Amino acid sequence: MAIIEIEDIYYTYRDGTEALRGLSLYIGEGEKVALLGPNGAGKSTLLLHLNGINLPRKGKVSVMGREVNRKTEKWVRSQVGLVFQDPDDQVFSSTVWEDVAFGPRNMGLDRREIDRRVSAALEAVGMLEYSRRAPYHLSYGQKKRVAIAGVLAMRPRIIVLDEPMAFLDPRGKDALAGILNSLHGLGQTIVIATHDVDFAAEWADRVVIVKDGKTLAQGGPELLQEAGLMEEAQLRFPVVSKIFSQVPGLDLKPLPLTAGQAVDIIRKLICRKKPD
Secondary structure, three states, rough: OOEEEEEEEEOOOOOOEEEEEHHHHHHHHOEEEEEOOOOOOHHHHHHHHHHOOOOOOOEEEOOOOOEEEOOOHHHHHHHHHOOOOOOHOOOOOOOOOHHHHHHHHHHHOEEEEEEEEHHHHHHHHOOOHHOOHHHHHHOOHHHHHHHHHHOOOOOOEEEEHHHHHOOOOOOHHHHHHHHHHHHHHHHOOOEEEOOHHHHHHHHHEEEEEEEEOOEEEEEEEHHHHHHHHHHHOOOOOHHHHHHHHOOOOOOOOOOOOHHHHHHHHHHHHHHHHHOO
C-alpha cells in the first residue's frame, strides 16, 4: 500500500526557477527509499513537498490517502518528520533536551509525556547522556543525531532526511545507518535524498532516480546497475558492481550490489577452486 503518492507535480520558485516538472512517484508503507539524482535534480524541493512546506503549483501530493494542501498542512507535519541537510538549520535551543522537547511542547502535550518522548528519542539516537549539553558544543554528527531525535519525539509515521550522510566521517555514517535501520525495524517508513550510490545500494528497499525535476526511474536497487540509466542520471555504478564487472573472465549476472553479496560470490569461487 502506498503511504505517499505524488502525481505529476510542478513547482517554480519565485525567481522563476523550475524545480519540479511533472514529477510522479509512490512510496510504500514501511519501505526504505533512496532518492538519487545530480545536483539541481529537484530532490530537496521534492522533500519539502512531503510535509507541506512547499505546495505544488500543479499536480497532487497525497500522504496516507489525504491530499497535502493548506487545509491539511498542519496534520501532515505531524505525520511526516523532515530532517534538513544542515543540522544547524534545525538545532537551535540552549540545550539538547530543550531542542528535542520543542516539537512535543508545541503539540500541547503535558510535561510527563514530553519527558517520556524526549528521553526515548535521545536514547534511540545514542544522545541521552548529552541531554544537558549546549548544541553548539556538539560535533556535526552529534548535531545530526539531535535533529533526528527532534523529529522522532513528534512520533511521525514517516521520516524524511535530506543528505543525512553529508559531511560525516566513515564512523559517523556507520552510526547513522545503524540508527536508521533500528528505526525501520520499528516499522518506520524512511525516505532519504542522497548522492551516495553505495549507501543506497546497501540500504534501500527501493530507489527513485530523478533529474531535471522529473522521475527517470523507480524500482529495486538493481536499477543502479543499468549503465544507460546511470549515465543519463549523472550517477556512477556502485563500487562493488564496478569491481566485479572489470574482473577478466568473470561473467556474473546479476552483478553483486552489496558487500555481503560480494563476499558470498568470493566464497563460492574459492570453494570451486579447492581440490577435492
